[in-house]
Amino acid sequence: xxxxxxxxxxxxxxxxxxxxxxxxxxxxxxxxxxxxxxxxxxxxxxxxxxxxxxxxxxxxxxxxxxxxxxxxxxxxxxxxxxxxxxxxxxxxxxxxxxxxxxxxxxxxxxxxxxxxxxxxxxxxxxxxxxxxxxxxxxxxxxxxxxxxxxxxxxxxxxxxxxxxxxxxxxxxxxxxxxxxxxxxxxxxxxxxxxxxxxxxxxxxxxxxxxxxxxxxxxxxxxxxxxxxxxxxxxxxxxxxxxxx
Numbered sequence: 001x002x003x004x005x006x007x008x009x010x011x012x013x014x015x016x017x018x019x020x021x022x023x024x025x026x027x028x029x030x031x032x033x034x035x036x037x038x039x040x041x042x043x044x045x046x047x048x049x050x051x052x053x054x055x056x057x058x059x060x061x062x063x064x065x066x067x068x069x070x071x072x073x074x075x076x077x078x079x080x081x082x083x084x085x086x087x088x089x090x091x092x093x094x095x096x097x098x099x100x101x102x103x104x105x106x107x108x109x110x111x112x113x114x115x116x117x118x119x120x121x122x123x124x125x126x127x128x129x130x131x132x133x134x135x136x137x138x139x140x141x142x143x144x145x146x147x148x149x150x151x152x153x154x155x156x157x158x159x160x161x162x163x164x165x166x167x168x169x170x171x172x173x174x175x176x177x178x179x180x181x182x183x184x185x186x187x188x189x190x191x192x193x194x195x196x197x198x199x200x201x202x203x204x205x206x207x208x209x210x211x212x213x214x215x216x217x218x219x220x221x222x223x224x225x226x227x228x229x230x231x232x233x234x235x236x237x238x239x240x241x242x243x244x
Contacts, residue, residue, distance in 0.1 A: 007034040008116075008123055009053055013045040013068065014038075014060035014084065019105065023058050023084070026112045032120050042071035054079045056100075056119050061085040072097050080119050098182045122183050124148075140187065142168065142177050149175070153188055157217050159201040171218070196224045196232060204236055 010033050014020045020038050027033040036052055039045040042063055048054070057079045061068040068085070072078055081097075086105040100122060101115035121143050128141050141148040151170065160167040161181045168175040177184075185193065185201055195201050196215055200222050209216040210232070213224050224232060 005032070005124070007032050008055040008080075008120060009034055009036045011036060011045060011048060011052070011054045011057045011079070012038045013040075013042065013057060013063075013071075015040045015063045016060070019060065019084065022106075023112075026109050027116075029109065030113065030116055033116060042066040042068065045071065046074075049075070049079070055123055056116070057081045059083055062087065069097070072099075080123060082115050082119060098180070098186075100180075100183070118178060122179065122187075125187055142175055144175065144177075151175070154192070154203070154205070156188075156193075156203050157206045157220075158203060158222060159184060159193075161199040169220075194228075194232060194236060196222065196228050198225065207236075 010027055012020050012023050012027075012035060014023070017040075020040075024035050024038065027035050033056070036054060037048050039048055043066060045057070045059075049057075059068040059072065059081050061083055062085060066074075068083060072081060081099045082101045082103060083099050084103045084105060084107075088104055100119045103111060103115055125141060128139070139150050140153050141150050143149075151168075155170045157169045157171065159181065160169065162176075164178060166177050166179055166181060166184060168177065181195075181198075181201060185195060188201075192204055193201055194204050202215065202217060202222065206217050207215060208218065210224070213226070213229065215222045215224050215232075
């Protein structure tokens with residue numbers, strides 16, 4: 001962890017004692033994590049979130065009275081969340097709720113570290129974005145290997161989702177980052193970037209043409225989903241349409 005950076009304050013929510021011990025043990029091996037509290041129910045966790053500043057929550061899904069999914073849906077502002085469960089059928093629910101990752105029990109330390117590294121990258125990027133907004137800058141930092149690379153988000157032409165990765169297209173350069181489209185979309189200014197498809201996020205200022213179900217940026221043709229086309233036309237194209 002870089003000097004001057006505080007560790008992520010973590011909350012573990014699981015009704016199985018052995019599960020909480022495993023997560024706490026794994027977290028103790030990571031220098032950018034600090035376990036603040038452990039709860040055995042969602043109800044207990046709700047009270048904890050009101051009284052403590054939590055950056056990252058490890059949340060079990062199958063718990064009595066109030067499931068992890070129901071608890072997450074009830075929160076107005078949830079911390080970064082990694083779901084933990086023994087049941088793979090809840091994976092889609094997790095992505096719908098924009099969780100950082102989904103750990104299927106039993107998971108190894110390697111898989112755990114992969115998930116928390118993603119959470120740490122996202123948390124640090126949010127801090128940088130907040131600082132940028134306060135300073136009115138257009139810089140964001142992306143992880144490239146062991147380093148963080150600074151780029152100007154206004155140079156991004158479009159973002160392409162590739163399974164667990166994203167490709168940032170900046171003219172002749174392409175950067176690959178391990179992050180979800182939803183989390184990156186949250187980081188970038190909504191008045192500049194528009195989601196035209198589940199796999200594509202575009203810089204509005206870089207759009208050259210819109211024709212039918214297609215959009216063109218720097219000679220590259222991108223698909224527009226039917227659900228997003230109407231909003232694109234109404235909120236972007238028609239607002240900037242000049243009548244002759």
